[in-house]
Amino acid sequence: MFLLFMSLAFGESLITKVKEGERAPFSGRLFNDEAVAVVLADSEHAVAQCEIRKDLEWKTQMADLQYQYDILSAKHEALEFKHDQLMEIKDEEIETLMSHGSPQRTMWVMFGGFALGTATSLTTYYAVNQIAGQ
Amino acid sequence: MTWLKDKWEWVVAGLVAILAFVLGSKGKNTEKNLKNLKVKELKIQKEACEKELKATKKAADKHVKEIKRVQKEADEKLKAAEEEKKQLVKHLKENPDAIDKKLQELGIKEV
Numbered sequence: 001m002f003l004l005f006m007s008l009a010f011g012e013s014l015i016t017k018v019k020e021g022e023r024a025p026f027s028g029r030l031f032n033d034e035a036v037a038v039v040l041a042d043s044e045h046a047v048a049q050c051e052i053r054k055d056l057e058w059k060t061q062m063a064d065l066q067y068q069y070d071i072l073s074a075k076h077e078a079l080e081f082k083h084d085q086l087m088e089i090k091d092e093e094i095e096t097l098m099s100h101g102s103p104q105r106t107m108w109v110m111f112g113g114f115a116l117g118t119a120t121s122l123t124t125y126y127a128v129n130q131i132a133g134q
Numbered sequence: 135m136t137w138l139k140d141k142w143e144w145v146v147a148g149l150v151a152i153l154a155f156v157l158g159s160k161g162k163n164t165e166k167n168l169k170n171l172k173v174k175e176l177k178i179q180k181e182a183c184e185k186e187l188k189a190t191k192k193a194a195d196k197h198v199k200e201i202k203r204v205q206k207e208a209d210e211k212l213k214a215a216e217e218e219k220k221q222l223v224k225h226l227k228e229n230p231d232a233i234d235k236k237l238q239e240l241g242i243k244e245v
Contacts, residue, residue: 060201120146
């Protein structure tokens with residue numbers, strides 16, 4: 001009885017067994033075993049449910065991140081492929097352009113043009129002189 | 135030699151024409167090569183785009199599959215938990231001692 005009064009005084013959670021027709025030792029709610037079973041099972045179920053939902057959320061986020069990674073990886077691979085191939089093409093392009101108009105060749109063309117022009121002028125001069133002589 | 139002297143204009147014109155043709159054909163070859171390279175470049179860009187698209191589609195399919203799998207797994211776990219709850223309720227209803235034990239575990243004192 002002393003324990004009961006002490007517990008009531010401190011507002012602790014209490015439970016007692018009563019039989020039908022007996023007086024309740026303190027104020028409160030009277031649950032039958034079925035109701036208590038439901039409350040207890042619900043409480044355990046809520047914890048399990050929370051764990052499952054947490055796990056689902058975590059796995060969904062992991063899947064989202066994996067998806068983002070895969071997308072970026074696909075982009076990276078495509079860019080790498082493009083870069084490598086374009087570099088090869090650009091090298092070929094540079095080679096072609098260099099062979100077409102290398103500075104050394106341009107110099108020869110310039111001298112060649114100068115020589116050809118001079119030769120043409122002299123030939124024309126000679127031809128005109130010849131015609132005038134006749 | 136006399137012939138060359140007589141027809142030197144034609145000879146010079148012919149040589150100039152040959153030179154122009156040679157230079158022109160060389161330029162044309164270069165143009166052709168550059169054009170081919172440009173076509174190759176466009177082809178590679180298209181190929182890279184297709185590669186990226188294919189990989190992106192694959193990633194999207196994988197993602198959808200994974201999300202469905204995770205969701206299904208969670209649904210199954212929730213169903214199992216619901217079933218466990220029902221079993222627990224049944225067990226507790228049949229075993230009042232188990233109720234007392236659970237209440238004790240929760241820190242509820244029996245007086």
